[in-house]
Amino acid sequence: MYSDGLIDAQTELALDNVALAAQLEGAANAKEMVDRIAAMIPPGTTLPDDLTVLVVRKR
Numbered sequence: 001m002y003s004d005g006l007i008d009a010q011t012e013l014a015l016d017n018v019a020l021a022a023q024l025e026g027a028a029n030a031k032e033m034v035d036r037i038a039a040m041i042p043p044g045t046t047l048p049d050d051l052t053v054l055v056v057r058k059r
Helices: 004-009 017-024 030-039
Strands: none
Touching: 017 030
């Protein structure tokens, strides 16, 4: 699950569930997932809003 904020921040990402899952596949832990998501936004990019990331683990 993700909000449109990530898509708004970087419209050229063409992000959907499949693309996001591919970016996060193999992450060792929640912090690595957050880091990977944040890294999708190039440094220095002015965000149109804040960027909030929440990683939830389902057992």
